[in-house]
Amino acid sequence: MRRTLSGASTNRRNFLGLVGLGTASLASGGALAGCSKEPTSKGSATTAEQAAGVVPNFKDSTLVQPDVKGVRPMADGYVKYPASLADAVTEKAITSGKPVTASTPWWGPAPPAANKLVEAVNADMGGVINFSIQDGNTYGDKLNTMLGARDVPELTCIPGWEINKLARFSEGVHALFEDLTPYLAGDKVNAYPLLAGLDTKAWQDSVWGGKLMAVPFPTDSPYPSVLYYRKDAADERGIAAPTTLDELYDFGKKFTNADKGEWAFGDIWLEVQQICGAGGSENGWMKTADGKVVHRHETPEYKRAVEFMARLYAEKLIHPDVAASKGGDQTTLFKGSKIFMYATGGGSWKETWPSAVQANPKFNMQAVKVFGADKGKPPVRWQARSAIIWTFIKKGLGQERTQELLRVLNYTAAPFGTKEWELQNYGAEGTHFQRDGSGTPVTNDLWTKEFANQYVFLGGRPPVVVGGPTIPTYAADFVNWGNDATQYLEKNPWDGIKVETPSQQAAIEQPTQDKITDIQRGRTPLGDFDKVISDWKAGGGDAARDFYAKVLADNGR
């Protein structure tokens, strides 16, 4: 009755998008690279050797020396805005006069249709791009439908975490999108010099079935999660950031004061696993020193992490809202000093800090320097994929149009320090931003309204870490933290191979996670852990191990 009264019988899947669970499952499950599978699929994998021959040759497009050099794969940081900007693309990208259709995601209110920012960039490009701005949280549903109905625009931007949710993408990609190998492989990329400036690993990550299928948007930092804490509150109370698991527990004890509505932690599960040293960047899988393929579930480090979490929950050191609901708004709790430490994506740093500082000038959000569970036991840092978003060109548009579209993508790949980068990121000077004393663009309300990262998502760009007037230390803080952490980055033996897990094996993931959650929350005793893992092995875990091992063997690794 409840459902039917609404009168509309739309598919229920949309709820997930709305709740943000589509992406939230990444955080809760720890299954960082998802997997696509069908009832009978055997899984598939693009081999690294295939990928090697088709990627463009790298040619650095960086124009400005960074203030804080990033240790790769960490991006460079810029504290100052460059005084003079280069004009990287002098010829018009669009020459046919034909409007380009494009689909991009956005996590915020869609910009108005009459849009001066889009007009300004379009004018600089010499043509028109008609954007269909899709709500990032429901984009997966839209993509599955568009792809299944084989109705795609000329440029389709697909985030990596959505690709994991698209049915049979490894087949669909070839049915719907143009093979870019003939246009970009090796030195051919020289026709598009700014695309040549994108990281080689990101290009390798854009190869499906031995063909270069997309232009990548390289990842900002290699870390899927960062452990943040309120440095201002910690300094005030004279509590140091933890450097061992025991100290982390002490931090929790010292900061939790339920009577005052304060709890030390938000969700820190992702980080606790890495602190304890449980590896497995490839969907939980890793290769041990003696050459065995194991899943992090099976390691003693993982078990220790589960035990630690169970202790935190049992002693109520995690905020009840976070413990209770996926909708728990950690950011607000963190800004409001209701929690003092939580783990989330690297991007959150820049998204949370500026507005918090405006409300509370003392607010200081810092990443906890990476540490291991015990003194002398190093942590493991999972490594995210090199490309996080891809832009695909529709198949069968003809050589000329494809080249024109690649010129558009070349334009949007302009690096930091160019006029094009500034125009795409800040809009037109005087209309969307003013410069402050140091020459840094300060955006206005019109920019907030019109900007939806339209162009930036299209073409990728060499990633950089840039702060802003309200958070002057951010760029240095982030890059320095990331540089230090690179020493612990796990080497992923499947790196550069596009692994698609067979169907049965992905379906066991959720029930296993559920049982592990039950243990953490104290609903089932810790003693059940071994049984959960042996069930997992029998239920498909061992089969998945064979699959992943075979992929490695096939690639001679």
Added chain:
Amino acid sequence: MSADTAVRPRRNSLRPAWEEKPTLLGQFGKGTILTVVVAAVLVPLWVVVITSLSSEKTINAAGGYVFLPREFDPTAYVVIFSGGQITDAILVSTVVTIAGTALSLFVTVLAAYGLSRPGTLGHKPILFYFLLTFLIYPGMIPSYLVVTGLGMKDNLLALILPTAISAFNLVVLRAFFMSIPGELYDSARMDGAGELRILTRIVLPLSKAVTAVIGLFYAVGYWNAFFNAILYIDRNDLQPVQRVLQQFILAGQSPSTSGAAIAIPGLGSSVPPSLAIKMAVVVVTIVPALVIYPFVQRHFTKGVIVGAVKG
């Protein structure tokens, strides 16, 4: 009327003469229950409204919802209504809701009446045809193919036609139609009235309340719908209001909060306190509901006397 109604006791309520005086206990019990029920709704609603009018600072200090008003900060509403899209969207949704409700009600009333007499030709199969839609759903891709195949992409019809009929509304309306005494039909038919005339002159006037309710159900359905817009509407100026409001609600849900290693430029730079905006959206959503309900309620007046029509 019966004799005793003529003797009107002294009273100032609207209580009909024949109804006995309420007992003190009954009054107290009813009052208590209704107060509890209303409070259970109003307290959270109060929190929603207050939070929508709070600044980021207040919300942060409260760690979320705000109970006591500290200030009057309309920023959230300003942000929503200066978003550029919202005015277009309100217009779109108004058109869709009015046109859609009119169409749905028209078609549903006809069908409900057509099905209101068991034993007519094809009665049972047709009824099952409708009921089955209650149980079997179409898939997303086939629906998309049909709608785009009919050229309805970026067309407001795509927001109306696919959800025009609700089997639930249809059978409820039908049940009410069926409860109208059969003698009324018989006498009308004897007077030579056609089916359409019976429907408009007898059945509908006697079913004002339920028709208004079904109209409300449809209207609320159209006003709240957004999923078909995700699939079928790409143009920014044709988005319905719920879709635009959803985007405000979800604005805080960037992929990075879910562990993606990506910073979305622009997301952190805007001032709007996200929870205030979410709550303002809730308030904005509720306003049309408050506006429309009195029109429906008007038809709940007691004392529709069947005999009045008959005589």
Added chain:
Amino acid sequence: MVSAPPIAAEPRAAAKKAKKKVKAVPRRQLSFGQRLRRDWPLLLMCLPAMLLLLVFHYVPALGNVIAFQDYNPFVGDDPLEAFLYSEWIGFGNFEYLFKNPAFWDSVVTTLSITAFQLVFYFPIPILLAILLNSIMSPRIRSLVQSVVYLPHFFSWVLVVSLFQMMLGGAGLLAQTVRQAGYTPPEIMTNPDTFMFLVTSQALWKDAGWGMIVFLAALAAIDTSLYEAAAADGAGRWRRMWHITLPGLRSVIVLLLILRLGDALNVGFEQFVLQREMVGREAAEVLDTYVYYQGIAVQQWGVGAAAGLFKAVIGILLIVGANKLAHRFGEQGIYSKS
């Protein structure tokens, strides 16, 4: 006002009269042609709705064939061919569901929630409508009505978070209890009381909304029946029993049957949101199970198979419930004929 029709002396008889339905049209005696000639206007009236549903519901519903396929949207030359040329795997998708005990666990959980809500949710909107109808002051009545139906417009995310704000571990209640020096009860995270929790959430959100249709039914009851009954000396409880409830009965039975047909649907979002707080055992309903085992892992065929399974169960339950209704002398959704 025109005078009321003559009312039988006994209230019971009066109620019976009010309930008297449209007489079933006799059909056995007439030939097809005769019936067509008689009933074509009615058929014509059903036609627009049928056409709309044909185009926008039944044609796309043919896509449910993927329940018997290993559906691959990219075989064949166009998306339609994909529905024809995907590999046909018989009942493989059904087997995938049925062989897993967790599937049946979720079915049991779903059905127990439905049963629980039939007792503790279903009657509330009816009682609320009757209560409200008995309030004389139109101002109070309209105020209460327009307030209690508002939560229907709240999303589940909001409802859950409002409950969390009130009853959660850091909520208003818990902090008050803490301030008083006691340990707050765990309301939102207790698997044992989860059914109470979800039902009270559903009540809070939708009882006022569900009430509306009963108010409409109450408005359709002939007031003169009450008057006559009162004249015959029937008190308010007797009037409720003999006039009000019979007047609502057909709607109640109808909604009850439809709810039974929907027995395997108890909502999705509400459970996905609260799954982690109470664990899978308490909160895994059929829809969430199918989501995690089918749709979320791109096994759309499994999702479609689950949909068909629900449809078959739904049909069986509706037919069964309708039969039962006939036993009790009710019309149900469709007549016995």
